[in-house]
Amino acid sequence: MTNNANISFDSFWNIIDGQRRGSSFVSHGTNPATGKPLWDVPIATEQDVDEAVRAAQKAFPGWSATEYRTRVQLLNQFADAFLQFTSEFTALLQAETGRTNDVAQIETHMSSFWLRHPSSLTLPHEEIQDEDKEVVIKYEPHGVVAAICPWNYPVILAFGKMAPALAVGNCVIVKPSPFTPYTTLKFVELAQSIFPPGVVQALADDGRLGPLLVDHPGISHISFTGSISTGKKIMQAAAKTLKKVTLELGGNDAAVVLPDVDIDKVAPQVAMGAWWNTGQSCIAIKRVYIHESIYERFLRALVDFTRSQVTVGGPSSNGVSVVGPIQNEMQYRKLKNLIEKCRKEGHKFALDQPDTAQEELARQSLESGFFLWPMIVDNPPKDSSLVTDEQFGPIIPCIPFSDTESVLAAVNSTPTGLSASVWSQDAKTAQRLADSLDVGTVFINGPSRPDPRIPFSGHKESGIGVEYGLMGLIEYCQVKSVVKYKAT
Numbered sequence: 001m002t003n004n005a006n007i008s009f010d011s012f013w014n015i016i017d018g019q020r021r022g023s024s025f026v027s028h029g030t031n032p033a034t035g036k037p038l039w040d041v042p043i044a045t046e047q048d049v050d051e052a053v054r055a056a057q058k059a060f061p062g063w064s065a066t067e068y069r070t071r072v073q074l075l076n077q078f079a080d081a082f083l084q085f086t087s088e089f090t091a092l093l094q095a096e097t098g099r100t101n102d103v104a105q106i107e108t109h110m111s112s113f114w115l116r117h118p119s120s121l122t123l124p125h126e127e128i129q130d131e132d133k134e135v136v137i138k139y140e141p142h143g144v145v146a147a148i149c150p151w152n153y154p155v156i157l158a159f160g161k162m163a164p165a166l167a168v169g170n171c172v173i174v175k176p177s178p179f180t181p182y183t184t185l186k187f188v189e190l191a192q193s194i195f196p197p198g199v200v201q202a203l204a205d206d207g208r209l210g211p212l213l214v215d216h217p218g219i220s221h222i223s224f225t226g227s228i229s230t231g232k233k234i235m236q237a238a239a240k241t242l243k244k245v246t247l248e249l250g251g252n253d254a255a256v257v258l259p260d261v262d263i264d265k266v267a268p269q270v271a272m273g274a275w276w277n278t279g280q281s282c283i284a285i286k287r288v289y290i291h292e293s294i295y296e297r298f299l300r301a302l303v304d305f306t307r308s309q310v311t312v313g314g315p316s317s318n319g320v321s322v323v324g325p326i327q328n329e330m331q332y333r334k335l336k337n338l339i340e341k342c343r344k345e346g347h348k349f350a351l352d353q354p355d356t357a358q359e360e361l362a363r364q365s366l367e368s369g370f371f372l373w374p375m376i377v378d379n380p381p382k383d384s385s386l387v388t389d390e391q392f393g394p395i396i397p398c399i400p401f402s403d404t405e406s407v408l409a410a411v412n413s414t415p416t417g418l419s420a421s422v423w424s425q426d427a428k429t430a431q432r433l434a435d436s437l438d439v440g441t442v443f444i445n446g447p448s449r450p451d452p453r454i455p456f457s458g459h460k461e462s463g464i465g466v467e468y469g470l471m472g473l474i475e476y477c478q479v480k481s482v483v484k485y486k487a488t
Contacts (some may be wrong), residue, residue: 008359017055018197044203053218056171059198064169117452118167128421138478141169142220150176246465251418258424261433267301273447332370351376417459
């Protein structure tokens with residue numbers, strides 16, 4: 001097991017069977033604020049996958065036989081150990097995501113809640129007594145879970161998979177995104193001082209490891225967060241071995257602003273719901289529907305708040321209203337192409353690139369990184385890709401609507417249904433809209449905020465299965481019914 005005193009935050013390994021493992025193949029992430037390469041990471045091979053699966057299978061009988069209470073106590077110990085290195089993990093997050101210290105610290109501190117939450121839960125124990133039989137319904141672990149994690153929240157989304165999977169008795173192999181491998185490799189290394197060998201492992205890759213995990217017959221459950229297109233490929237591939245899949249996929253989350261809102265109060269909240277983490281959140285606000293009677297005033301308030309209160313900067317900047325860089329060049333190019341397409345199609349930008357000399361100078365100083373300024377498009381065509389597709393970056397459309405039925409139709413018209421928000425002082429109207437939105441989560445009078453207590457799932461093409469809450473714990477179980485007939 002790893003000694004905490006030996007943890008180094010500038011060298012990285014795969015973790016297999018409790019041991020650090022290097023590789024003859026290496027890759028590296030890129031600091032999105034500078035465009036410069038970060039540390040080398042070892043690329044796991046097919047042999048490494050096989051060895052990790054064997055180690056997990058070996059550890060599984062003992063780990064699954066451990067009492068639930070003991071397993072969640074170890075998760076709490078891991079949370080304690082992780083928080084001892086808050087500053088180091090925050091610095092790693094800054095390096096691999098380009099965030100400010102303030103924003104990175106929020107993920108570092110909040111992520112521990114996901115590790116601790118299973119200790120507040122208990123698995124259901126159901127019994128049925130009949131005249132001729134007794135039935136016990138049990139929830140048991142699957143075996144080996146592969147957690148395939150995204151780049152936008154490298155720590156919190158990995159812990160959201162690890163914690164419930166481990167709590168119910170599974171062993172977990174974590175695969176971080178090739179864009180953000182550092183925090184994951186390091187916290188799994190740290191976890192070796194808490195958990196038995198083989199219970200928690202990590203494998204880094206260069207974009208080719210996922211299919212090996214999905215196809216492996218020794219892995220029973222794939223938990224994936226990422227794009228819809230990749231999720232569909234995983235589901236198709238998992239059918240070959242009939243693996244359980246949990247898919248948290250993309251969304252095109254709408255904010256519906258009704259005419260009775262306090263514009264000065266609500267506009268900043270909607271803005272930060274869109275700009276937080278540079279719009280790189282699955283439940284970020286990605287399109288804003290505003291009642292036509294307040295459309296111009298609300299749009300102007302969004303623009304004014306963003307211009308006056310939101311800045312663009314990298315890790316050396318201060319504050320939570322700083323829009324950092326796009327995390328990787330691939331997504332950056334995608335967004336640049338989207339912006340160019342909007343220009344070619346003649347869309348009206350209510351908020352565009354900066355045009356003052358001072359802002360232009362600031363922009364030029366950021367050109368080495370993957371920075372974009374927040375942009376707002378005024379009433380683009382309803383069939384434009386900016387409206388119909390998830391952009392996953394700091395550019396949003398604002399669209400007027402005349403009545404609640406038309407806005408419901410518009411919000412529900414996309415093939416995704418992850419989350420949405422409704423803003424109104426009329427509680428009954430807000431609730432009626434929330435009940436009619438075809439999404440997994442609705443926020444009323446507030447932007448999206450993740451919470452490990454609240455089940456999180458997607459409707460339509462936004463996912464399959466549930467994460468978080470008691471249902472998210474049960475997601476990592478399989479059901480066994482034991483039927484005992486009474487003697488006659």
